[in-house]
Amino acid sequence: MKKALFNFSKWFVGILFIFSGLIKANDPIGFGYKLQEYFAVFHMSFLDGWATGIAILLCVLEIVFGALLLLGIFRNFVVKGLLATIIFFTFLTFVSAAFKVVTSCGCFGDAIPLTPWQSFSKDLVLLLLIVYLYLKKDWIKPVTEKPGVQSALFAAVFTASLMFGTFTYNYLPIIDFLPYKVGSNIPENMKIPEGAPVDEYLIMYDLKNKKTGETKTMSDKEYMGKEVWKDDNWEVTGSPSRKLIKKGYDVKIKDLLITDASGTDYTKEIVENPYYSLVVVAYNLNETSENAIANINALALNAAEQFNIRTVLLTSSSARDAEKFxxxxxxxxxxxxxxxxxxxxxxxxxxxxxxxKNGTIVNKWHYHSLPSFDQFTEKYFSK
Known part of the structure; x- marks a missing residue:
């Protein structure tokens, strides 16, 4: 029974760490954005520029620790590393849950979104299992006793995980879990389907008793049902608030608004164009690759002249900066x-x-992998 529990703990922890590391390494930039949220909470925004690098390193550590645990090599280093890692993550998820500062921990990237309390519960289970593995570390047996082979296995796992994170950073995620993935239709993702459930709320009142000073909070249904409004001793203080009691349909894209410099809405015109159009995304013009922009600009010119293809650039930079750029x-x-x-x-x-084309994302590219104009012509524009 003890051996079965040990083997379960080892395989469960090892596989989960590898899976978690791979999912986040699939999208290290997205994980970096999540780290920036934590940096803001702990007043460490000076690390924002390093967020993606730190994200890749954390992913590599998770994959390496999980793989080495299953291989049984460097057990003292591995169990200590696992323990330090899970204590760190448990602390972060507790802060997120208790103080509601980060709504999703990003433990499994955008593939499996978890609430803060779900993330904290998951980390508590892992913490217990890893503490057990730490106490039983002498039971961990290596797949090989040869130091040279062990070092080679470590180097192989480390190199492969680092290369994977670096590749996805430079050439987009292998699997896209976001609502703007290839094949998705932007207008459809912005709509609530007919008949879909909507969010249900209760109106919450803060009440104070004029005589006793007692305070309490109750819903509008309770307030009306108990006819509290008839009692002159109770008065509503402050403004009513809303409490979500049942989550409805979650619109995949709910925050996309495209405007010109004067604020005129062009969202529908751009995303519902029935013909091919190129949408260039450079959210920060101060940090964008100017060489890439120059190449895309030449592509846009050729596409317009030869096929009347419209190209727009979307940015969150100020209109003043965009005009200068x-x-x-x-x-x-x-x-x-x-x-x-x-x-x-x-x-x-x-x-x-x-x-x-007609609101559907036909394809998308990192500027490192952008096709040439001739390739665009052959595969898309000439058809």
């Missing part, structure tokens, strides 16, 4: 504005390019 780069593209959150979700690159 456009003049300096001699942009042929039209410039529009949107909030940085949806732009970062559209494509994990600065800049990145989406090919749209």
């Amino acid at each position: 456009s003049k300096r780069m001699k942009l042929f593209m039209e410039v529009f504005y949107a909030d940085g959150v949806p732009l970062k979700s559209m494509v994990r690159a600065n800049p990145g390019v989406l090919l749209l």
Whole structure:
């Protein structure tokens, strides 16, 4: 029975750490955004520039610890590393849950969103299992006793996980779990389907008794049902609040608004264009690759001249900065504005390019992997 519990703990912890590390390494930029939320909570925003690098390193550590545990090598180092890691993550998820400062921990990226309390509960279970493994570390047996082979296995796991995170950073996630993935239709993802359940709320009143000073909070249903309103001793203080009691249909895209510099809404015109159009996303023009923008600009010019393809650039930079940037780069593209959150979700690159047709994302690219104009012509425009 003890042996079965030990083996279960080892395999469960090892596989979960590998899975968690791979899921986050699939989208290290997204994990970096999540780390920036934690940096803001702990007043460590000076680390924002290092967020993606730290994200890749944490993913590598998770994968390495999980793999080495299953391989049984370097057991003292591994169990101590696992214990330190899970204590760190348990602390973070507790802070998120108790103080409601980060709504999702990002433990499994965007693939499996967890609430803060779900994340904390998961980490508590892992903490118990890892403490058990630490106490029983002498039971961990290596797949090989040869030091050279052990070192080679460690190097192979470390190198492979680091290369994976680096690749997805430079060439987009292998699997896209965001609502702007290839094949999705943006207008459809912005709608609530007919007949879909909507969020249900209770109106909450804060009450105070004029005679006793007693305070309490109750819902509008309870307030009316008990006819508290008839009792002159109780008065409503402050403004009523809303409490969500039943979650309805969650619209996949709810924060996309595309405007020009004067604030005119162009969202529908751009995303519902029935013809091919190129959407260039450069959420921060101060940090975007200017060489990439220049290449995309040339592509946009050729596409317009030969196939009448419209190209727009979306940014969350200020109109003033965008105007200066456009003049300096001699942009042929039209410039529009949107909030940085949806732009970062559209494509994990600065800049990145989406090919749209009738609202559907036909394909999208990191600027490192952007096809040439001839390739665009052969595969898309000439058909």
